[in-house]
Every structure is written in structure tokens, then in C-alpha cells.
Amino acid sequence: MDLDLMVRAASAKLWWNFRTDHTLWSDFMRAKYCSRVHPVAKLVQNRDSHTWKRMLAVRDEVEGVLTWRLFQGRVNFWWDNWSGLGPLGRLYPHRRVSYSRELLLDYVRDGQLDLTDHDDLAYAGIRADLSRLGQGPRDIPLWTVASDGMFSYSSAKAFLRPALPTAPDPLLAKCWRKHLPFKVSFLAWRVFRGQLPTDDILARFGHAIVSRCRCCPSPVPESIDHIFYSGETARAVWRYVLASLGLYSRHRSLRTLIAGWGRAGARNPLLSFVVCRLPYLVLWELWKHRNGCMYGRDTPSVARVMHGVAKGVAECLFRRWPMQHILPSNWRTIVAYLEAHVPRRVIRSVRWFPPAAGALKINLSRSSAAGGAAALVRNQEGGFCYGVAWSGHGEHARGMFRVLFSCLEWCLAGGTTLIDIESTWAELASYVDISARPPWILDDVVTRLRFMCSCGVVTAAVCPSRANMPAQALADWAVDRPGEAIFRSLNDLPRRVRALLIHDDVPYVFFDIDDPP
Template sequence: MKKRKKRQMKKDRGFRSLHDMCLPKSEGGVGLRSLHEVMNALFGKLWWSFRKSTSLWSSYMWNKYCKKQHHTVVTGTGPSHAWRKMLEVRGALYFIEDTVIGEEEVEVKQFIVNGEWDRQRLSNLISEEMTDFIVETIRTIIEEGALDIPWWMGSKSGKFTVKSAFERIRRKKEKVWWWSYIWSKGVPFKINFLLWRSWKGIRMEGGLQQAITKWWEEATKPKLKAIFQVIPAILMWELWKRRNSRRNGREVKYETLLQQCQEVVFKLVKTLYPWIRFQKSWENLVEVLKEYKPKLYYQAITWVRPQMGWKKCNTDGAIRGNPRESTYIFCTRNIQGRLVYAEAQRLGIGNSMEAESRAILRAQQHCQNNNITNVIVETDSLCLSKIIKGEWRIPWQHTEEID
């Protein structure tokens, strides 16, 4: 009975468990990651390496634990701790179709006709949902003598990532409507955390919740609205400090409390909008943010013809979403601005950086194959321009293409 009362007292005072905190902010958590779930994601990477690799370790594990059974249906734990954890994670990573195709071995190339997926045969063996995913997402590439490889459905590129495995394995909850109001930008974590803890733990009266919600839902200009949303958190933080000071024998007057709240608001505005000038008064701050109109700057950019003896090559990459189906294109023009050569090709699933870099690579290969010298290459990708000039470092996932 005493333990139950003690737990109830902790709950009423706003104590939260680590279990509740290890959730994304959009799902009511603090944004921490559970080490147990991270460990499972890493074991998922180990399982994927075992499934895809043909290394000595993979062959050893296959012969020791799988024997004559398929890796997706093998049972038994075995003496190895790593193997037991791999089997536990396997259930979260794999989706087993109910359709049984018997003992016959099938290869991916048997489902491709004239470079396109055979939807009818796919739907005879797997579900309609899985058929749609394969047809819309996976490219049909056949290489002579190549073995079938697994495709990771957690990412559009088909490549395994620990991040996508963590998202599939972790505990999930429904998204809450108030998370974007509590976790405001430019405010110290401790202030946001106090409001989160109070909102979830303390039994607030209806009037207090209505007062906080009124600040959040105030209809005003966007920049002023961002400040209004933070006001409840700042007020609760300063009231909490005043309460602690009074308990330790130091009185804090109302005027001092109000001044401290305003100082925090002024610092927040300087952090979020350092270019806005205002006087240190609440009335002036509200007026400036209400009347603020951003200055728009523009610059006309035109294509310039190359000099005598030179040619210009313009490259571009297009993508529907990121990552989604991508395409590259490039063209070369002479000193009169006339088109000399143009090339475009679909790349399949990828991201914008891959499409832009592939366009420059193909343009360079075209010039080398046709002995074209004195070429100026122009791209609309600021990131690639900085990387090629050596001002930025190459992202590790694009090292092979750019280097």
C-alpha cells in the first residue's frame, strides 16, 4: 500500500520514466533513443551482413546454424549470444508472405520480360501490395552471371541503413498535437523540458490549460506567433525559479519576475531574428514583429557564351522527391550558343546529389571519349561546385562517384 502511494505521489509531482522519454518529440517523448532499441538495430545490421555477404564469417554461420534450412525460417537459438540476438531481430526485419511457392527455386530474372516486370507472375506468387512496391520502386537490371541480392525495403535505394532499421524496430506511439508548441527553437532544453514534464505529469486545472493553449493558438504574424508559443514555457520556468528561491529563504518580487521573463524573451528574439532591431520593451517588440516585412533580394542570372576556342557544358539532375526516381541531363554549346550535343538518361531511385554528380561525370566522360578539350562545365548545384573547388568536403556516401 505504501509503495502504491509513493508511486502515485511521484506521478502527481511530474516524475516521468525513461521509458516515456525514449520517444520522438512528435510522439510525446523527449527525443532520446533507447540503447536497447539501438542495439537491436545494430544486430539488424549484423543480420543483413550475414544475409547478403559471402564472406568466410557468413559461410561459417550459415553452415553452423542454418544447415539445410533457409535462413528466414531456421529455428533454434544455439549457444552463440550474437546468433540469438540476430534471430530475435529477424522477426522485426522480415515480412514472410503467406503464399507458399513450394520447393522450386526461382530467380529474379524469371520475373522480367523485355526489361519490364512481369506483374502477372509476380501477383501469382506474392501479395498485390508487395507487387506494387516492386514494380514502382526496384529497377529491372539483369547482369549475366550475377547472383540475386536482397533489397532493403526500409529505404528507397534498397541499401540497408541502421537509421531505417531503428525506425522499423523502435517502439511507436501516435503523434501528439502539442509537441511542436512545447519544443520551441532558440530556447534552452531545460525550459522546454519543464513544460513537457508539467504538461504530461502534473494534473493541470482546465483554466491553466486553456491559458497555455490560448498563447499557442493566438492568430498573429508568423514571427510574433513563434514568440507567443514560447511565452508559457518561459513563464513556468521563471515561476519555478521563484518558487525555489522562496523555499530557500530569498524573496523574489513580482517586478523582478516580470523583468526576468522579458529578458529571456528579448534574448530569444535576438537568437531567432538577429537582423531585427527593437527597443527593450514588450510593447515595442510586439509592434516591430507585427509590422515586420522582409526585404527581398534578387539577382538576374543569364547564360554567357564561351570565349573563342572554348565550349560550354551545362549539367543538371532532376528528381521527384528525395530520394525518388531521378534523371540526369547535360548539353554542350559552341561560341555561337548553338547546341552541339545533348544527353539525358533515367537513373532509377536516387537522391539529388547522385543525379547532379552523375550528370557531371557523364559530361566529363563524353568530352574525354570525343577528344573535346577547353570545356567550361556549369552546374546549378552549389554543393557540388564547392566540393569540386575543394572548399567543402565530399560526403562519405558520394565519395566513389565524386572522387
């Protein structure tokens, strides 16, 4: 299944390049297969090449998510997906439509789409975005599966991957941990899926093998379960690891051992970090031990496996905290350090800070429920100046931009050019930064935002949720009141928002855990 998915994704990439690029290869393929018929309308023939057949096998799926941003209108009227509905030649077929070379530009009159010659299309409400017509050198293809509109092999695989008929194995998802080497996670993934070149797996393919496990003193047949769980070396390693950390687990197989690993919880965050990654490091060292005994001159040794496990744990700690937890590859030393590690509890405070002299601050927030957004403008004394709330059906992001535009226009109209924007919305700073590339679906609103920011000195920052509570309360208030509400004085605001504004300068104190070196 995975190999078939990779082949289909590669075929989708070929079709994308064939449809969007003008290279020597794409021109050759068009001349060979599509000299008279449009590629989307081309039927497969027995004499076609294997590559062309693979491309046609994924053509309909790719064409469904390949749309065109119109700058010249030189796309095929019937077979290019310029309307977002797919090829019109399939939806509204007529005689000899497969050979049609009509362009969308032929149906544009005075900047509007004219479908008087095709009443069926006019009645169906076919529309096209012609607002950018004449503003660019060529029409741009968009891969609508990705947020940026750019084709990628990974997005093609995700798009073409079939839906799983059953729930995924939870153990496979746990293999992929941060700060754990990829080779370790990949081996654990192969162990749980039974995809290792051991004697029991090779015997399924009909190979006559005299099986003998080299990693244990007693001669027994080799299997995945024996190498990683039931063998003498594996059992000794698991018992030693569990006893040294004070962990206890009732298990009857490798899967039950890993599934119940560390379920009782760890005594401190550092120990929890190690316990979550420890079983996969043990699997990796047991596999190295098996290969060393089979192909090298190593002999069965529990101490060698534990030394490798200790080295792997020390390397994981170094990747996570490069300047703090630097430990030797000695298991007893590491265990003693983990047991003695006690995090320090510190007191932190969060509050709203006023802007600099002559500046205004806009606090922006969206509701936890769908459809609400709000923004508040305040001066350097913390006084309320202007507020707007909006609620309606649609995307959260566009509602946020709507209230933000209203506040920016009010500030610029009053002559204020120094504006600070605070929000828990992490993407806002990238939208203000002109060097960052926004998603293509937000091109219009981001362009307007950057133009308004160029009229003054505008900065955007991320703030804690506790420092943005008045705007959050106003956004929640707006959910049950569709439309836009503008507030020009403090008395116009809801009672809860007024109370939060008055006490917003009082810091919120909470306890946090500071991890000492």
C-alpha cells in the same frame, strides 16, 4: 511504448554487431548458440539467456533490411540476404537446410550464378550482383534503411517504430523550435503530455500527498493546469504578456491558449520570431518559479518570472543574430525594440552569367513532375551549343546524371576542359567533390561522374531557379515525350526554350526584405 522501442532498437544493434563483426563477444555467442545451426535459422529455447532472446525477437525484421554487397561471395547461400529477397532457406525450404554451410561462391561458375542444381530457384529468377566479385577483401553488409548503408541507432528506432494509429498531436510538434534551448522544448513537450512530477500526477500512482501549490499566495492543490495556466501567478503572467504585445486570445485551457497563440499574425519578421517561441519560454519560467518556491527560499513573484522570460527572449535573438539584436533582459525594452523594428525592402536582380573565356557552362534541371530531366551547354557569349532532354520511369537522380553525362562527354570530346555546372540541385556539388561520401545506391553513377570530372577542370554550383529557366522549361517539355532527345542547333529546341534563351541575359528584378540590425 518509447522504452520498448529503445529496447528493441538496442537489440537490433546487438544483432547487427553479432552478424557483421568478428569480436570476442560475437565469436563467443556463435560458439554458444550457433555451433551447428546458422543464426538466422536458430530457434529460441527456454534455457537461452535473456539477451539472446531479445536479439532473436528482432532478428527477422533486421535480416529483412540487412543485405550484402558481394566482393568475395563468402556469404551463406541459404541464410544470408544476398539476393535482396531475404533468406532463401525460408522461401524455399528443404531437408536439413538449417544446417547448410554452403557459400554463394560455391554456385558461381565463370563469373555467373549457376543454379542448375536448384531448378526451383532458377525458375523463380533469383539474381545476384556479381560485378564486383574479386575486387575487395570481404563482403560488406548494408543497412538498407539508411541512404549510406551504415547502421545507426537512430535509423533502427525509426525503422522499428510502430505506425501511429492516430494523427500526432500538433502541439507536440510545435514545441521543437530552432534557436530555442532543448530544455525549454523538452519541458513544453512534457507539459502537453502530462508527464511532470506534480502532485496530481504522483497521486495516480497511489501516493498519499497533502497537495499545496507553493507558487501562489492562496493554498490550493497543485496540478499541471494550475502551475501553467489557472494559478494566480500563471494568469497574471499570461495577461501581462498578451497585453504588452497587443495580442488577444480567447481560451479556456492551456492547450487552447497555445493553439491560438499568435494566430492573428505579427507586424514584422522579428516580432514573429519572438512570438513563436515566447509561450514555451513562459512555461519554462513558470516551472522554474514553482521549483524555486517549493525547494528554495523564493516567494511568488510575477516580476521574477517576466525577468526570466525577457532574458530567454534576448538569448534566442542572440543565437539567431549573434552580431545584431543584442538586447538587455528587460521586457519593456525588448517590446519597444520589437515594435520599432521595421524591415527594409530592397531590390535584387537575378540573371544568367556566362562562363569565363575558353569555358562552357552546363545548366542542369529536372522537371517538377516525375521523370523529366534536361541540360543545356552554352559558351561565353551565351550562345547555344548542345542540349539533351530525357524522360522515363525511374529515379529523378539517375535521369539527371544521364543528361549530365551526355553534356560532359560532348564538351570533353570537343576539347573543352574548363566546364562550369549550374543547377538548383543542391546535392550535385557533393557528388563532384571527391572528399564527400555519396549514398551507396548511387555509387556507380557518382564514380563515373568523378572520373569524367578528373579529365578536366569541372566546378559545380547552385543557382537560383530564375537563372535556370531554359533548362527547366526543357525538362518540363520532355515529360510528355518519353526517351532521349538531343539538340544540336538553336532551331531544334522547343519554341518556349528558344525564347527563354534569347532573353536570358535580361535580369529578373524582385523585391526582397533585408532585416536591418
